[in-house]
Amino acid sequence: MKVRIKFAKEGMMKFIGHLDIMRYFQKAIRRAELPIAYSEGFSPHMILSFAAPLGVGITSLGEYFDMELTREMPTEEIRRRLDQEMVEGMRVLSARRVPDGKTSKAMSLVAAADYRILFREGRQPSGGWKEKAAEFFAQESIVIWRKTKRSEKETDIRPWIYQMEVQGEDLWMQVSTGSVSNLKPELVMDAFAAFLGEELPADAYQVQREEVYADIGEDGNRVLKSLEDLGEEVE
8 A cells, every 4th residue: 555645844843854854754654553565675674755855944834755555544544643653843634545557656746846935024025025026927037047066057947936926924936846847945035036136134034835746747738736636545
């Protein structure tokens, strides 16, 4: 049984890196006494696969990993047993069985993610930034200097910003994510600050990831669906 776990990472846990999160869940799975499947060979390990590792310092309400179980179980029982082993700042939000087929490979199909920019009190951009956010998004091209492994190069990131809007006092965006084109929200914010003619301090805002999507479209047509929605509940 292949199971997809959705979890939240909040509070002080945002400072825990990806490798430590992997080790943390390995221990939590053992404590929850879930029938986890192991690989074969001289050094067996739990069959786990995490989607789009989160950067240190970013909170999230939509993190995912897949795991293989050796037998069928109700998905709500899986969620409950695993959530009971969580520490403060970690919550297991759902468990879904992933059917065989294309959707079972969603970890490699990650294509987009939602992010919320929460400005700290008194650190918002100057007046009028909400109206200018729409102008920024309406541009046909947003060129920035983007670092690569070997150098820096000019890159037009506008095609990678799928949606962007002001929600209350926050700035929300949906951007390209994954192995093909991965756009960090911090780069979008740097470009937005330059558009405003400002330089935002590093601690001006908190980044929160809210959802991760797979692209299930065909023939170049983008059709995004959350990794959670690709699975199904089992009673």
